[in-house]
C-alpha cells in the first residue's frame with residue numbers, strides 16, 4: 001500500500017530520516033526551551049519525521065498528519081516561534097531531499113503539509129494558551145478568593161465576637177476618636193452606641209484614674225507598647241461610676257504605624273463593691289461601726305512612716321465594768337454606741353480618726369497638729385463629749401473617762417511604742433482619779449520602768465548575793481581618829497551596775513523585803529566588824545548599822561541582833577544601830593519598847609537624821625540613846641568660809657542641837673561634812689564626831705582594813 | 712504581600728510575580744500583561760536571561776534524573792513556581808510511578824495553580840509557605856504524610872535561595888532543612904551569583920526587585936556553605952550548564968553567561 005500513489009515509486013529513507021531528526025532536534029534545542037533530554041527530543045522528532053515523510057507519499061493523508069504533528073509539537077512544548085519557523089521551512093527545504101530522495105512532483109503536497117502543520121500548530125497553541133490563561137486566571141481568582149475568604153472569616157469571627165460578647169469591646173483611632181463599640185460597652189457606660197461613637201476616649205477620664213494611666217495610653221498610641229491592662233473607673237452618662245477591668249491593645253498598619261486601639265472592658269463594679277464591703281467589715285467594729293484596731297494601726301503606721309508627727313488620745317471609760325455588771329450588757333453596748341457616736345462627732349470637723357480598740361477603750365488619732373496644747377484640747381473635747389448624761393431606757397447614766405495623751409515626737413515612730421506609752425499615760429490619768437487626762441512624760445515613764453525593773457529584781461538579788469556593803473568612816477573631831485564606820489548597802493545589779501540605796505531601799509520598804517535585807521546587812525556588818533576587832537583590837541572600831549522603821553518595829557529584831565552578835569562574835573558595844581526619829585517613836589506615837597531590850601544587849605543606839613522629825617524631847621531624855629546624828633541639811637548650811645546670814649542661822653541651830661545633846665549626855669555626829677572649814681566650825685561648836693567626804697567616802701571593807709592598818 | 716506568619720493578606724494582581732515571569736520565559740501562557748511587560752524589559756536589558764531561566768530548568772531536570780538514578784523516590788521542591796512543563800513530578804513519575812513530590816511556594820497564585828494542576832494526583836502535595844520558615848515547611852510536609860523522613864529525600868531548592876536576603880540567615884534555614892533529612896538524602900541548589908558576571912546582570916538583578924522579592928547574588932563559597940557537611944557530588948559547585956550536561960554539545964564556551972551555580976550534595980552521615 002505504501003508504494004501506491006507514491007510519485008515515482010519513492011520510499012522513505014530511514015537513514016535520511018534519522019539525520020533529519022537529529023538536525024531538527026539540534027535546531028529546537030538551540031532555538032528555545034525543551035523540557036527533555038537531547039536523546040528524548042531526537043527520538044520524539046524522529047517519529048514525527050517518519051510520519052510526515054510517509055504522509056507526503058500519500059496524497060490523502062498529508063493534511064491530517066501534518067496538522068497532527070503541528071499539534072504534537074505544541075504538546076511537546078516546542079512552541080518557540082523560531083522553532084515552528086524552522087520546522088515549516090525545513091519541511092520544504094530539507095525533508096524531501098534528505099528523506100524522500102528529492103521533491104520532484106511533491107511540491108503541491110509539501111505546500112499542503114506546510115499549511116496544515118502551521119494550522120495544526122496554531123490551533124493547538126491557541127487552545128493551549130487559552131487553557132493556560134484560563135487556568136492562571138482561575139488560580140489567581142482562587143488564590144484571591146482564599147485570601148478574601150480568610151479575611152471575611154476572620155472579619156466575621158471578629159464581628160461575631162464584637163456583637164455577641166458579654167464583655168464591652170470598643171475601637172478607637174489613634175486620636176482617641178471612638179469608631180465603634182458593642183452594645184455591652186455602651187450599656188456599661190449608659191450611652192447608646194451612636195452616642196459613644198461621638199466621644200473621644202479622653203472624655204472618659206475619671207478623677208480616680210490611677211496615676212500614670214493616661215501616660216500609658218499615650219505611649220500605647222505612640223506604638224511604644226502593644227497592650228496595657230488597668231483597672232479603670234468610668235463615669236456613666238448618669239454620673240454614677242462603674243469599675244472596669246480594661247485591656248487595651250494596639251492594632252498597627254502593615255508598615256507598623258499605630259492604627260487603632262481595641263479596648264476590652266469588663267464591669268467589675270460588683271466585685272469591687274463586694275471587696276470594699278469585705279474590707280470595711282474587716283476594718284470596722286461591728287457594734288459602733290468605728291474603725292477597729294486593725295484599721296487604726298494601719299493608719300497609724302502609714303502616718304508615722306509618712307510624716308512621723310502624730311498624736312494619740314487613748315480613752316477609757318471610768319467604771320464601765322460596774323455599769324455592765326449592774327445594768328446588763330445590752331445597756332453597756334448601747335452606752336458604748338452613744339459614746340462612740342459622740343467621740344466621732346466631737347472631732348469630725350478636724351477629720352481625726354476615732355477607733356474602738358476593744359471593750360470600753362477608744363482612741364483618737366490626731367494627725368497634723370500633734371502639739372501638746374492641741375492634744376490637750378482634743379482630750380478635753382472628748383471628756384466633755386463623754387460627760388453629758390446618757391439616757392438609755394429609763395436610766396440616766398453619768399459617765400466619765402480618762403485620757404492618756406501621747407505625741408509621736410516624744411516616743412518615736414514605732415506604732416507599738418506609741419500605744420504602749422499611751423497605755424502607761426492612761427494608767428497615770430486613771431491613778432489621779434476620774435475624768436482626768438495625763439500627758440506622757442518620758443522621764444516619769446523611764447522612772448516607772450526603772451522602778452519596776454528594780455522591783456522585779458530585788459527578791460532574787462538577795463538570793464543571788466547581789467548586795468554588798470560599803471563603809472564610811474566616822475571620825476573624832478577632837479583627834480581625827482576613826483571611831484566608827486557606817487555600813488551602807490549597795491546593789492551590784494547584773495545589768496545596771498552598782499546601785500545606791502536611795503534607789504532601792506524605798507522599794508524594799510514598800511515590799512517588806514527590807515526586813516530580810518536589813519537582817520543580811522546586820523549580819524554582814526557584824527562579821528566585818530568582828531574581823532576588824534580581831535585584827536585591830538585596840539582600834540575599838542564601832543560598826544553603825546541602819547535599822548528601818550519596819551525592822552525596828554518587829555519584836556523579833558532583838559533576837560536577830562543578839563544572834564548576829566553571838567554568831568559573829570562581835571562584842572555588843574562595838575555595834576551601833578541607827579534609827580530615824582520616826583522609827584524611834586514607832587507607829588503608836590510612843591517610843592519603841594524594843595529599844596530598851598536592844599539597849600540591854602549592850603549595843604549603842606543612835607538617832608539618825610536628827611532634826612528632821614518631831615522628836616519628843618521628853619522621851620529623848622529617858623531613852624537609852626547614846627548618839628545623835630545631825631541631819632545633813634544643817635551641816636550643809638555651815639560653810640565656814642563666807643559667813644552670811646543663812647550660815648549664822650544654821651550655825652545657831654547646830655550649836656543649839658549640840659548643846660541639847662550634850663545636856664542629855666549624848667554624843668553628836670555631824671553627817672555630810674565636805675570641807676575643812678566646815679569641820680573647823682563644827683569642832684568650834686564642840687561637835688564630837690563627823691562623817692562625810694572630807695573624812696573618806698564609803699569604801700569596801702578591805703579599804704577600811706587598810707586604813708586601820710595605818711595605810 | 713506576606714505577613715510574617717505566612718498568611719497572605721491580599722493578592723495584588725497589578726504587580727508582576729516571579730513565578731509568572733518565569734513561566735513566561737519558559738514559553739508558558741500562565742501569566743498576565745504585567746508579568747510579560749516585566750519579562751520583556753528584563754529580556755531587553757539582559758538578552759541572556761530567558762536562556763538563563765531555561766538553563767535553570769534544564770539543570771533541575773538533570774539533577775532530578777541523577778537523584779532518581781540514585782534511588783531517590785521522594786522530593787521536597789521548595790520554590791517550585793508555576794509548573795509549566797517539565798515539572799519535577801512529571802520527570803520523577805515518568806521514571807518511577809511511585810515517586811512522591813511535595814511542592815512549596817510562597818506565591819499564592821502559584822500555589823493555587825499547582826493545586827488545580829495536581830488535583831487528583833495522589834502522589835503530590837502543595838504547601839503554601841515561606842522558605843524563611845523551614846520549621847513550618849517541615850511540619851506541614853509531615854502533616855501531609857506523603858514523604859517519609861526516615862528514608863532518603865531529595866530536597867530541591869532551584870532558583871529560590873537567592874530570594875532570601877542575608878538578614879534572614881539562609882545558612883540557618885539550610886541547616887534546619889538538612890537536619891531533617893535522613894542519611895542518603897540529596898540536596899539540589901541552583902543559585903544566582905555575581906562571580907564571572909558582566910554589569911548588566913547586576914542591573915537586571917536590581918530590576919527584579921519589582922517582583923515581590925529582591926535577589927541576593929552570592930559567591931561560590933557562600934553557596935558551597937549551604938551544603939554544610941554533606942558530600943558535594945561531581946562536578947561540584949559549577950555554572951549550571953556545566954553540571955552533568957546531556958551531551959558535550961550542550962555546553963557553550965561561555966557557560967558562565969547564565970550567572971548561576973548549580974550543585975548537588977548527599978548526606979553521607981552514617982550516624983544520623
Ligand SMILES: C[S@@+](CC[C@H](N)C(=O)[O-])C[C@H]1O[C@@H](n2cnc3c(N)ncnc32)[C@H](O)[C@@H]1O
Pocket residue numbers: 729730733767768771789790791792793815816817818821840841842843868869870871874875924
Ligand atoms: C525562579 S522560580 C523557580 C521555580 C522552580 N524551582 C525552577 O527552578 O524551575 C522561584 C520561585 O520561588 C518562589 N519563592 C520566592 N521566594 C520564596 C520564599 N521565600 N519561599 C518560598 N518560595 C519562594 C517564587 O514564588 C517562585 O515561584
